[in-house]
Amino acid sequence: MDGLSGQGPAAADRADTAIRAIGLIKDFGDTRAVDGVSLAVPRGTIYGLLGPNGAGKTTTLRMLLGIIDPSSGSRVVLGHDRPIDAAPQIGYLPEERGLYPAMHCREAIAFMGALRGLSLPEGRRRADALLAEHGLGEWARKPIRTLSKGMAQTVQLLGTIVHQPRLIVLDEPFSGLDAINQARLEEMIRTKAREGATVIFSTHVIAHAERLCERIAIIAKGKVAFEGAVDDARAKLRPIVRLRTRNADGPWRSAIPAGTRTSGRDWEFELPESGPEPLLRALIDGGAGIETLAIERPGLHDAFVAIAGDAAAAAMKQEVPQ
Structure with a gap:
């Protein structure tokens, strides 16, 4: 027994997880759009589905929500085996x-x-409050047709959260937004998570996932290439050492790994498995004359390339708004 009314580990898992999918497959005729996707979204987290267009992100979200049924596999959403019951x-x-x-x-x-079940009077009251909260009170009586694309998307986002949902699902929410509206949306996502909501969104822009997400699933060609914490994705690569020396040569060069990128007295290489202390000792004792030395963790972009491959990364880059 686990203390959740004696219902065992399965009940505990449902209590801690907003979404769990196991082996989701979706075929459209002879085309397999999603191929065995499994993921777990803890309650109260910001979770990203990361991958290029055509990777299967939208189809996955639609299966999770019960908009379409999987060809095979199962999903549980907010404790419901039938996602429509959680709508x-x-x-x-x-x-x-x-x-x-x-x-x-x-x-x-x-x-x-x-x-989603609100009465119209209550919806209008909440709409006024949301518009005022975001500094948009003067928009209340503006027709949608008079708004810019970014403004209209902001209104639709407010409509998405007006009923105070426990789970917020956003499919490519940053697409087409300018920098100001992107920042506004990022803050809205953080606020809803602080309030206890679970937020899952799909994106092909790695920077949004890196800034916002605690956990991610990297999807490429309908498969999950990685699922877990952002830090765990980064940990698949060794930290990078960026070094500048006063001297160009000397006994210390034996501490520099093969394949090091170099330009003059600037050096860039992966931190050796032995760690920073032996490296520093060899540089100092060997007379490198250290001017600057920085050890940097790889970014999510580097991890994405290592996990999903160069082709997927190139496709993501092509889709980033300029």
Whole structure:
């Protein structure tokens, strides 16, 4: 027994995990879009699905939400084996945006809340509060058709959270947003997580995942290449040493690994497995004349390349807005 009403480990797992998927497969005719995706999203975390367009991220999210059924595999969402039963507790922003152009912002947000069970009066009250909270109170009576793409997406995001969902699912939420609206969205995601909501979003922009996510799944060609903590993904690569010396040669050169990138008296290489202390001792005793030395952890981009491969990384780079 585990203390959760005597229901055992399975009950504890459901209590701690907002989403769990095991072996999800989705075939469209002869095409396999998702091939055995398994992942676990702890409650109250920010979780990213990271991969290039066409990797299977959107199809995976739609299966998790019960919008489409998997060809095989299982998923549990907020404790429900049928994701549709959890729908009132979920806020979902699809990749394809859609608002009625003639609606005012307040009415659009209230309408989206009504789809999740709010009364229209309560939805309007919450819409006014959300718009004011984000410094957008003057937008309440603006028709959607008068808004820029970024402004309209902000309204749709507010509609996604107006019913105070426990799980927020965002499909490529940063696509098409300028830097100001991207920063606004990032802060909104952090705020909802601090309030206890679980946020899962898909993206092909590594920087967003690196800044926001505690855990990620890297998806390439319909398969999960990595699933776990961001720090664990980075740990797959050794730290990088960046060194500048006064001297170009000497006994200390034996401490520099083969394949080191060099330019003049600047050196860049992976930290040896023996760690920094033997390296420092060899440089000092050998008379390198250290001017600067920095040991840097690899970024998520480097980890992504190592895990998913150069082709997937190149596809991600091509899709980043300029």
